[in-house]
Amino acid sequence: MSVESIDMPASREQRAVEAPVWQVRVGTRLSRVAAVAGIALVVVLAALPAFAPRNLIQDLIFVLTMLTLAQLWNVLAGWGGLVSVGQQAFVGLGAYALFAGIVMAGLDPVAAIPLAGLFAAVIAAVLGPLLFRLEGPYFAIGSWVAAEALRLICAQFKSLGGGTGMSISPSELSQMVGLKTVQALLGLRPAAARDVLVYWLALLLAVLVTLGIYAFIRSRHGLALAASRDNAAAARSVGVRTARIRHMLWIAVAFATGMVGAVVYLQKARISPDAAFSVTDWTAYVIFIVVIGGVRTIEGPMVGVLLLWGLVTYLAQYGSLYLVVLGTLAILIMLFMPRGAWGAAARRWQVQLFPTQRWLGRSR
Amino acid sequence: MLELHSVSKTFGAIVVADAIDLTLVSGEALGVIGPNGAGKSTLFNLITGLLRPDAGRIVLDGVDITGLSPEARCRAGIGRSFQIPQPFDHLSVFENLAVAAQFGGGLSETDAVQHCGLMLDLTGLEAKANRLAGSLPLLDRKRLELARALATRPRTLLLDEIAGGLTDAECHQLVETIRTIHAEGVGIIWIEHVVHALLAVVQRLVVLNFGKIVAQGVPSEVMRSREVETIYMGVPA
Numbered sequence: 330m331s332v333e334s335i336d337m338p339a340s341r342e343q344r345a346v347e348a349p350v351w352q353v354r355v356g357t358r359l360s361r362v363a364a365v366a367g368i369a370l371v372v373v374l375a376a377l378p379a380f381a382p383r384n385l386i387q388d389l390i391f392v393l394t395m396l397t398l399a400q401l402w403n404v405l406a407g408w409g410g411l412v413s414v415g416q417q418a419f420v421g422l423g424a425y426a427l428f429a430g431i432v433m434a435g436l437d438p439v440a441a442i443p444l445a446g447l448f449a450a451v452i453a454a455v456l457g458p459l460l461f462r463l464e465g466p467y468f469a470i471g472s473w474v475a476a477e478a479l480r481l482i483c484a485q486f487k488s489l490g491g492g493t494g495m496s497i498s499p500s501e502l503s504q505m506v507g508l509k510t511v512q513a514l515l516g517l518r519p520a521a522a523r524d525v526l527v528y529w530l531a532l533l534l535a536v537l538v539t540l541g542i543y544a545f546i547r548s549r550h551g552l553a554l555a556a557s558r559d560n561a562a563a564a565r566s567v568g569v570r571t572a573r574i575r576h577m578l579w580i581a582v583a584f585a586t587g588m589v590g591a592v593v594y595l596q597k598a599r600i601s602p603d604a605a606f607s608v609t610d611w612t613a614y615v616i617f618i619v620v621i622g623g624v625r626t627i628e629g630p631m632v633g634v635l636l637l638w639g640l641v642t643y644l645a646q647y648g649s650l651y652l653v654v655l656g657t658l659a660i661l662i663m664l665f666m667p668r669g670a671w672g673a674a675a676r677r678w679q680v681q682l683f684p685t686q687r688w689l690g691r692s693r
Numbered sequence: 694m695l696e697l698h699s700v701s702k703t704f705g706a707i708v709v710a711d712a713i714d715l716t717l718v719s720g721e722a723l724g725v726i727g728p729n730g731a732g733k734s735t736l737f738n739l740i741t742g743l744l745r746p747d748a749g750r751i752v753l754d755g756v757d758i759t760g761l762s763p764e765a766r767c768r769a770g771i772g773r774s775f776q777i778p779q780p781f782d783h784l785s786v787f788e789n790l791a792v793a794a795q796f797g798g799g800l801s802e803t804d805a806v807q808h809c810g811l812m813l814d815l816t817g818l819e820a821k822a823n824r825l826a827g828s829l830p831l832l833d834r835k836r837l838e839l840a841r842a843l844a845t846r847p848r849t850l851l852l853d854e855i856a857g858g859l860t861d862a863e864c865h866q867l868v869e870t871i872r873t874i875h876a877e878g879v880g881i882i883w884i885e886h887v888v889h890a891l892l893a894v895v896q897r898l899v900v901l902n903f904g905k906i907v908a909q910g911v912p913s914e915v916m917r918s919r920e921v922e923t924i925y926m927g928v929p930a
Binding site: 353 | 743806
């Protein structure tokens with residue numbers, strides 16, 4: 330049997346050297362418009378405390394911190410395939426690290442926030458190798474169990490209020506970096522000024538985390554992570570260090586989650602193990618946001634958090650009925666819009682504000 | 694050069710690799726045949742590191758790689774396709790290659806684009822470059838297996854049954870592609886049931902049965918050997 334050989338080798342090498350034949354694009358005209366609109370929105374949000382009422386600022390602290398947690402869970406579970414039900418562990422650790430930093434070490438609250446993140450990251454680095462021995466649903470359960478164990482450990486620290494928790498007195502927070510400036514700038518009393526400061530920190534965190542995740546997803550490491558999620562054996566066979574990339578992601582997400590926990594509890598100024606390690610508040614709601622908004626998109630958590638905020642605002646007066654509505658909605662969306670509200674809309678109208686797919690085309 | 698020195702692997706009582714000695718000289722094309730369950734795919738999993746041998750050594754260019762992870766072996770120049778296609782479903786065809794080119798192939802993001810473009814062109818997948826891999830029909834998935842393995846820029850390429858189910862024209866095309874790759878100096882080990890395609894490429898043939906090499910040598914002679922007749926035709930030994 331004879332087969333004609335074709336003189337591909339030489340010509341292939343040359344073409345690659347001469348001029349790029351193929352090119353990749355990710356962004357679209359719409360995404361560039363969205364980027365400009367996004368910057369404008371952030372500027373408006375940053376200026377908001379100058380004229381918005383205090384209760385709106387408080388609401389937005391909730392929205393922004395939940396958005397950040399949702400983005401973090403989305404990158405971990407949606408892109409990374411690490412479906413953790415134990416993210417409350419890092420919220421709680423961050424919150425407790427903040428309180429410990431303020432009460433025991435006398436740190437400035439703002440300076441204690443990154444340290445709280447660091448503390449959560451260190452614990453995550455230790456837990457990671459244990460949890461990654463488990464896969465799929467076992468990993469989910471394992472992460473939850475780990476979070477419960479950490480809650481019980483935190484409850485043992487008498488100096489941090491033990492099982493009943495503790496408060497930070499306003500006087501301890503009155504010397505906070507930036508507080509006097511905010512008071513003078515907006516003519517507010519200390520309590521309101523603290524909300525504004527926390528709001529700006531929450532906004533900063535939300536913007537940095539969202540942009541950081543988007544940049545990561547579009548990078549080669551984001552690609553490697555997605556490959557590891559889809560098929561670990563195949564990913565390893567094409568040279569991806571799947572274990573390392575998952576571990577790094579897990580630690581990075583814990584770092585940011587810890588900082589969110591610190592910001593949330595800086596505003597609350599009161600902590601208890603049950604609240605700070607609450608699976609409902611810091612994981613169930615977060616998963617709800619991602620699922621109804623749209624998993625594996627940057628826009629999904631944004632849509633989801635606004636839906637949740639709307640539901641919380643208008644249904645809170647109906648008591649437990651509110652939870653029934655949330656649950657029913659989640660089930661309906663999972664059944665009829667498995668990609669979430671944003672996912673369904675994006676598919677229907679072919680819109681993406683934060684596109685991630687790399688499109689290959691010929692340069693000519 | 695890739696060398697296997699008495700590599701063995703058992704799953705419980707089942708011996709899937711029984712003291713296999715095998716050498717692939719640089720740039721050689723080697724065919725592997727054998728009945729189902731003979732241990733052909735297991736052989737690939739041992740070479741690529743998805744399975745660790747119970748005994749024996751695997752040496753690549755004089756370096757013992759027996760303890761290396763699959764990802765390290767890929768970076769060292771061993772590329773493979775899977776018998777049952779294992780695409781990254783939620784990534785596009787191009788992205789499937791891009792991850793392979795950047796991590797296994799060690800290319801920069803810019804160089805990877807050109808390399809992947811060439812490999813997609815070579816394997817006839819360019820028109821489908823932006824489709825999600827999970828939406829591809831079976832034959833395209835097989836093409837993707839080959840394209841993605843090539844994207845890692847292997848010096849040794851392990852192909853696991855990539856010709857099954859192709860039409861004659863497609864099969865001819867595939868043989869040409871593999872000959873092209875081989876002509877560039879890439880060493881090839883090819884497991885294939887479509888024997889005429891295999892024989893159009895390989896210089897040496899190995900027959901596996903029950904985890905053992907039962908015959909090897911020049912393809913035409915091996916195909917006429919008593920061992921092959923026994924296994925495939927049921928002629929008593």
